[in-house]
Amino acid sequence: MTDRSIPAGDLAPRGIYPPTEKMLNEPVPREVRERQEENLRRAWKTPEGWRYWTAVNNSEVGVWYTMTAFVFMLIAGVMALLMRLQLWVPENDLISADMFNQLFTMHGSAMMFLFAVPMFEAISILILPAFLGARDMPFPRLSAYGYWAFLIGGIFVIGSILFSAAPKAGWFMYPPLATIELGIGSDIWLLGLSFIEVASIAAAVELIVGALKCRPPGMRVNVMPLYAWYVLVVGGMILFAFPPLIAGDFLFELERSFDWPFFDHTRGGDPMLWQHLFWIFGHPEVYIIFLPSIAIAAMIVPTVARRPILGYSWIVLSAVGTGFLSFGLWVHHMFTTGLPNMSLGFFSAASEAVVIPTGIQLFAFVATLIAGKVVMTLPMLWIAGALAIFTAGGLTGVMVAIAPFDWQVHDTYFIVAHLHYTLFGGMVFPVIAGVYYFFPFFRKKMLSERLGRWSFWLIFTGFNITFLPMHLTGLLGMPRRVYTYPEGLGIDWLNQISTVGSFIVAAGFAVFAWDIVRPKKDQPQIERNPWGAGTLEWSHEIPETKWGVRSIPHITSRYPLWDQPKLVERMDQGRYYLPDAEEGLRETIVTSVIDARPIQVQRVTGPAYITIWAAAFTGGAFILPTFHIYGPAIVSAAFAVVCILYWLWTSTARPPEKDMKDVGLGLSLPTYAAGPQAVGWWAVWITMLGDATAFASLVFGVFFYWTSNTAFPPPGAEHANGYLVALSTAAFAAAWALTRGARGLNRAGRVGLARGALALAPLLTLAGMGGFILSVMDLDPASHVYPAMMWALMVWVVAHGIVGTIMQLYCLAGSLFGKLTPRYDADLWNVTLFWHFLGLTALVTGAMMGIVPRLM
Amino acid sequence: MERSDQDRPSHPREDEHEFAEERESLWRITLGPTIWAFHFLISYAAVSVYCFKFERMFSMGVLRIALIAMTVAMLAAIAWIGWRAFLRWDVRDTGEFSNPEGSAEDRHQFLGHAGFLLALVSFIGVVYDTLPLIILGTCR
Numbered sequence: 001m002t003d004r005s006i007p008a009g010d011l012a013p014r015g016i017y018p019p020t021e022k023m024l025n026e027p028v029p030r031e032v033r034e035r036q037e038e039n040l041r042r043a044w045k046t047p048e049g050w051r052y053w054t055a056v057n058n059s060e061v062g063v064w065y066t067m068t069a070f071v072f073m074l075i076a077g078v079m080a081l082l083m084r085l086q087l088w089v090p091e092n093d094l095i096s097a098d099m100f101n102q103l104f105t106m107h108g109s110a111m112m113f114l115f116a117v118p119m120f121e122a123i124s125i126l127i128l129p130a131f132l133g134a135r136d137m138p139f140p141r142l143s144a145y146g147y148w149a150f151l152i153g154g155i156f157v158i159g160s161i162l163f164s165a166a167p168k169a170g171w172f173m174y175p176p177l178a179t180i181e182l183g184i185g186s187d188i189w190l191l192g193l194s195f196i197e198v199a200s201i202a203a204a205v206e207l208i209v210g211a212l213k214c215r216p217p218g219m220r221v222n223v224m225p226l227y228a229w230y231v232l233v234v235g236g237m238i239l240f241a242f243p244p245l246i247a248g249d250f251l252f253e254l255e256r257s258f259d260w261p262f263f264d265h266t267r268g269g270d271p272m273l274w275q276h277l278f279w280i281f282g283h284p285e286v287y288i289i290f291l292p293s294i295a296i297a298a299m300i301v302p303t304v305a306r307r308p309i310l311g312y313s314w315i316v317l318s319a320v321g322t323g324f325l326s327f328g329l330w331v332h333h334m335f336t337t338g339l340p341n342m343s344l345g346f347f348s349a350a351s352e353a354v355v356i357p358t359g360i361q362l363f364a365f366v367a368t369l370i371a372g373k374v375v376m377t378l379p380m381l382w383i384a385g386a387l388a389i390f391t392a393g394g395l396t397g398v399m400v401a402i403a404p405f406d407w408q409v410h411d412t413y414f415i416v417a418h419l420h421y422t423l424f425g426g427m428v429f430p431v432i433a434g435v436y437y438f439f440p441f442f443r444k445k446m447l448s449e450r451l452g453r454w455s456f457w458l459i460f461t462g463f464n465i466t467f468l469p470m471h472l473t474g475l476l477g478m479p480r481r482v483y484t485y486p487e488g489l490g491i492d493w494l495n496q497i498s499t500v501g502s503f504i505v506a507a508g509f510a511v512f513a514w515d516i517v518r519p520k521k522d523q524p525q526i527e528r529n530p531w532g533a534g535t536l537e538w539s540h541e542i543p544e545t546k547w548g549v550r551s552i553p554h555i556t557s558r559y560p561l562w563d564q565p566k567l568v569e570r571m572d573q574g575r576y577y578l579p580d581a582e583e584g585l586r587e588t589i590v591t592s593v594i595d596a597r598p599i600q601v602q603r604v605t606g607p608a609y610i611t612i613w614a615a616a617f618t619g620g621a622f623i624l625p626t627f628h629i630y631g632p633a634i635v636s637a638a639f640a641v642v643c644i645l646y647w648l649w650t651s652t653a654r655p656p657e658k659d660m661k662d663v664g665l666g667l668s669l670p671t672y673a674a675g676p677q678a679v680g681w682w683a684v685w686i687t688m689l690g691d692a693t694a695f696a697s698l699v700f701g702v703f704f705y706w707t708s709n710t711a712f713p714p715p716g717a718e719h720a721n722g723y724l725v726a727l728s729t730a731a732f733a734a735a736w737a738l739t740r741g742a743r744g745l746n747r748a749g750r751v752g753l754a755r756g757a758l759a760l761a762p763l764l765t766l767a768g769m770g771g772f773i774l775s776v777m778d779l780d781p782a783s784h785v786y787p788a789m790m791w792a793l794m795v796w797v798v799a800h801g802i803v804g805t806i807m808q809l810y811c812l813a814g815s816l817f818g819k820l821t822p823r824y825d826a827d828l829w830n831v832t833l834f835w836h837f838l839g840l841t842a843l844v845t846g847a848m849m850g851i852v853p854r855l856m
Numbered sequence: 857m858e859r860s861d862q863d864r865p866s867h868p869r870e871d872e873h874e875f876a877e878e879r880e881s882l883w884r885i886t887l888g889p890t891i892w893a894f895h896f897l898i899s900y901a902a903v904s905v906y907c908f909k910f911e912r913m914f915s916m917g918v919l920r921i922a923l924i925a926m927t928v929a930m931l932a933a934i935a936w937i938g939w940r941a942f943l944r945w946d947v948r949d950t951g952e953f954s955n956p957e958g959s960a961e962d963r964h965q966f967l968g969h970a971g972f973l974l975a976l977v978s979f980i981g982v983v984y985d986t987l988p989l990i991i992l993g994t995c996r
Binding site for chain 1: 885886889890892893896899900903904905907908909955957960962963966967969970973974977978980981984985987988989991992994995996
């Protein structure tokens with residue numbers, strides 16, 4: 001019997017852990033096993049017919065995600081071919097200058113935002129749970145929502161080129177070109193990609209929580225697969241890299257839609273702020289793309305070398321170190337903007353320093369290969385190609401990191417060559433290696449060895465034929481992004497070679513794509529562990545089952561399939577944890593962060609339409625403003641909120657039917673968690689860290705204008721109303737205190753008082769929002785960047801205030817309708833956490849609007 | 857010295873309890889790079905603000921000396937962190953360079969090793985980022 005006086009989130013696991021050898025040897029009777037399998041099969045059944053698209057399981061969503069990103073990549077590749085055709089001869093008139101601008105802008109944007117980053121998320125959603133012996137990711141519906149958002153946003157952005165309405169100011173959208181650009185191209189870029197960035201952050205939250213909390217019992221941080229380490233690092237990087245771009249997009253779109261002059265120097269703005277915000281995102285992004293791809297290499301190399309990886313800690317150092325250092329590189333994209341030389345020096349130095357951790361992991365791979373007995377499988381061939389090409393790109397990287405050299409080659413084809421070497425070597429080749437390696441895992445079929453080798457040699461040689469000459473083209477002075485060039489500069493033949501090479505690459509991709517989609521019905525059933533790997537994903541069942549793992553194992557080694565001899569047999573027989581689903585619910589085990597001790601049974605969500613609706617309405621909220629349709633956009637946003645609330649209310653943090661559940665091997669785990677024990681709390685914490693970063697970018701903007709502008713705020717400028725700002729800040733602080741108080745009161749059983757606090761708090765929040773709005777009413781945001789910045793801060797805090805109010809009311813409703821009780825209070829913990837951040841945001845906003853400008 | 861926690865009963869607040877036990881090492885593995893980040897940020901911000909706002913008020917030499925003094929302090933801090941992590945790694949006593957097993961002791965030493973290596977890389981990073989302060993003398 002559980003003690004009803006303890007809050008459900010505070011119940012401790014009971015029973016025996018870790019399991020003894022004797023317990024693991026105990027056989028499971030056949031009829032029990034069959035009943036369990038039946039239960040599991042029912043719980044994890046994939047919906048059929050047209051309901052198939054309501055699936056949220058990582059094995060479905062991951063495949064859709066991967067294939068969608070791949071299709072976007074092929075489309076962006078065709079754009080590159082068109083550009084190469086245009087550059088085939090001098091003075092060519094195949095494509096107009098305007099269309100050429102659209103093509104290179106979309107090629108870069110699509111490859112970065114619709115292929116490279118989503119591909120990381122897609123592959124991780126697909127394979128991370130299997131690495132960790134988990135049944136699914138902690139928030140399957142969030143993955144599905146992210147996918148649908150990505151699909152809608154991606155089609156919107158890439159489809160614009162069919163109407164000749166695509167963005168055309170280059171993939172980094174520099175103002176003033178992009179701000180004065182007529183047409184809706186820039187808006188499509190800003191709003192469409194912001195929408196997709198939201199999906200990226202959702203995926204980052206999912207993956208970080210997955211790697212931290214959904215590991216199998218016993219898998220401590222020092223034995224988790226290196227891929228999980230990389231996912232952690234990259235997830236963290238996304239949280240600090242994407243928000244500055246979102247803040248930048250926010251300012252940029254305000255300028256495009258309402259003429260607030262953030263980047264217009266005639267009214268105090270500064271285009272350099274965009275460059276900073278863009279590249280604070282843009283450079284780490286290169287590593288966000290590179291690290292997870294090289295993580296695939298970290299999984300393949302030990303398998304082909306038939307030995308554990310050498311230098312596990314060194315690779316962890318490499319991933320974490322690169323993650324940090326990559327944030328100190330952004331100005332090396334801005335060496336020619338006239339910043340003080342000493343500032344350039346810092347970034348130049350950091351750009352050289354990042355080579356150390358980046359190089360270490362490559363040496364660790366090579367060392368592992370030397371120490372092992374290498375079997376040159378197809379995936380290894382692609383990894384070898386990756387190492388060769390990436391090293392070449394790294395070497396030119398060291399060159400362009402030196403400012404004076406960069407001044408010579410900035411914006412020439414040398415840069416085009418450099419970045420394609422790093423991205424093909426650092427991303428495309430390892431990802432294709434991963435596709436060959438993991439295909440038997442996620443499709444239960446093998447890809448063709450013969451086609452794979454053809455594809456490799458076509459892409460590898462074609463790539464070098466295309467991009468190696470470009471170094472010279474650039475050194476001879478051909479700038480990037482020109483739609484044509486005059487005869488007689490000595491670059492005609494180089495361009496022709498590149499064009500020929502690009503079609504060889506395309507042929508290679510055609511072979512690869514055919515290999516993936518060709519029918520494989522007649523192929524014999526594959527071996528279970530075709531590469532003889534040591535990591536947990538190869539315990540997958542053949543033929544395919546949808547439950548992930550039959551039972552969740554106890555892991556004590558980095559290569560459990562090599563080191564724990566009876567593991568797979570025991571997993572299959574259901575001798576480990578959670579071998580059953582008697583309640584018919586989808587479940588997985590949540591473990592502690594460092595030592596992976598089992599702490600909870602997490603019920604995960606199943607198929608639903610609501611995620612599709614939520615994504616569609618969120619899409620409307622982002623896409624309609626592109627066409628300056630604001631009314632319906634607001635309605636769409638409201639519907640999105642309703643959908644998300646319905647989704648949360650019906651399927652998250654519901655009081656369970658029983659507090660403790662027997663998970664097998666003599667262990668009982670709680671079925672409910674609140675506060676730092678709960679995966680939901682971690683998700684809120686991680687999301688808000690990203691949100692705080694975006695807000696910090698806005699605050700950075702204020703100080704940036706102060707340093708870059710001789711008069712910020714301009715002399716005699718009107719400030720925001722000080723009294724109103726002070727009162728609003730106080731109102732927010734009081735709303736925060738009431739929310740926090742409600743949590744304590746509710747826990748203490750004083751439900752009436754807690755409800756009172758939760759009813760009063762939204763009123764105070766509304767008052768605070770109203771006060772902030774009124775405080776800037778007298779300022780004209782279109783007149784100068786200073787009032788515009790004050791308005792932007794106000795919009796930010798009010799938007800968050802609306803969310804905060806909804807959350808308070810959600811908890812109030814939860815309390816009134818029995819979803820939230822003194823024993824089951826996870827929602828209130830999460831909302832309080834949100835409010836800690838919102839309280840701080842309001843406090844800083846108050847200071848930025850009321851105090852700081854008066855001191856500047 | 858065998859440090860086994862295999863048999864201890866589950867703690868009701870498992871995560872907080874574990875963090876308390878291993879808080880120092882977990883914190884330490886990112887502490888070195890965090891110091892690097894602060895060093896980088898402070899140097900860059902100070903030079904930018906100086907060059908745009910205060911170039912006429914005082915000479916760059918003052919700023920450079922202040923920043924180099926900060927560098928020395930930060931390098932000392934990283935070195936100390938690295939040394940503590942090295943002790944945790946305990947390679948001289950155990951002779952184990954890699955800690956691939958699933959025991960609490962291995963996890964403990966692994967975190968020490970990772971922290972030590974990260975301190976090393978952060979130290980080099982800070983030295984690199986100080987070179988412009990030593991080599992260049994003006995804003996232009």
